[in-house]
Amino acid sequence: MRPVWNDHRVAIIVPAYREEHLIAETLRRLPPCVDDIVVVDDASPDGTSDAVRAVSDPRVTLLRHPENRGVGAAIVTGYQRALDRGADILVVMAGDNQMDPDDLALLLEPIHAGEADYVKGNRFLHPEVRAMPWPRRLAGRWLARLTSLASGLDVDDSQCGYTALTASAARRIPLAELWPRYGYPNDLLLLLARAGCRVREVPVRPVYANEQSGVRPWHALVVAGVILRRWAGVTPRGSAVL
Numbered sequence: 001m002r003p004v005w006n007d008h009r010v011a012i013i014v015p016a017y018r019e020e021h022l023i024a025e026t027l028r029r030l031p032p033c034v035d036d037i038v039v040v041d042d043a044s045p046d047g048t049s050d051a052v053r054a055v056s057d058p059r060v061t062l063l064r065h066p067e068n069r070g071v072g073a074a075i076v077t078g079y080q081r082a083l084d085r086g087a088d089i090l091v092v093m094a095g096d097n098q099m100d101p102d103d104l105a106l107l108l109e110p111i112h113a114g115e116a117d118y119v120k121g122n123r124f125l126h127p128e129v130r131a132m133p134w135p136r137r138l139a140g141r142w143l144a145r146l147t148s149l150a151s152g153l154d155v156d157d158s159q160c161g162y163t164a165l166t167a168s169a170a171r172r173i174p175l176a177e178l179w180p181r182y183g184y185p186n187d188l189l190l191l192l193a194r195a196g197c198r199v200r201e202v203p204v205r206p207v208y209a210n211e212q213s214g215v216r217p218w219h220a221l222v223v224a225g226v227i228l229r230r231w232a233g234v235t236p237r238g239s240a241v242l
């Protein structure tokens with residue numbers, strides 16, 4: 001049987017910071033139907049880049065920022081490279097093995113069906129939702145409410161980083177303006193809403209294992225600030241020189 005995404009050229013963008021222990025396993029698990037894999041190492045001080053170079057997969061391109069610019073900026077760098085290489089669908093998967101490749105088909109389906117421009121994973125719809133630590137669930141719910149209010153969209157899991165974006169939607173939004181650090185998913189949703197893009201959520205498995213998160217409790221306030229600034233029409237400082 002042909003995979004649902006066969007008609008589209010799919011690129012996976014993998015932001016990575018201090019992921020020397022998990023990046024190889026993350027890349028090794030990507031299915032054969034993925035055309036392009038762009039890893040963006042954001043000046044990790046550890047062996048992240050060496051671990052990527054050691055993966056013998058011709059689909060993998062390693063980009064490295066000379067200094068740390070944040071996960072949002074890294075994703076913009078990856079989006080840009082994937083667009084330049086002719087991708088039709090831009091998927092983001094974290095470099096710490098927290099996204100289940102088995103959920104990829106579900107994420108791509110609404111795009112393949114022509115029903116969405118941006119598809120987000122929604123961990124709250126998954127039966128294993130309780131794998132998420134409760135403070136994450138609580139903060140995530142509130143940030144999703146604020147994001148929905150500010151954007152006019154109906155999103156449940158705004159903080160999930162597992163997403164698929166069409167190349168045409170990516171070209172319609174000012175990517176260079178995207179908030180460069182944690183909070184970028186909310187800023188992206190607001191930009192997409194403003195551009196009239198159709199957003200859908202699909203259930204994805206929440207994976208919590210031996211990874212270490214860079215997110216701290218105070219980041220919830222930063223994210224709320226990012227949402228409020230964009231809502232108020234203030235353009236946050238841009239992330240990237242494209």
Ligand SMILES: Nc1nc2c(ncn2[C@@H]2O[C@H](COP(=O)(O)OP(=O)(O)O)[C@@H](O)[C@H]2O)c(=O)[nH]1
Pocket residue numbers: 015016017018019040041042068069070071072074075093094095096098161211212213214215
């Ligand atoms: N390129 C880049 N990636 C980052 C940065 N901070 C985090 N990441 C990556 O973004 C992904 C999600 O970050 P993480 O801290 O695990 O957030 P969480 O999974 O939401 O707790 C992981 O793959 C990280 O390696 C950064 O400053 N630059």
Ligand SMILES: [Mg+2]
Pocket residue numbers: 094096098211212213
């Ligand atoms: Mg993580």
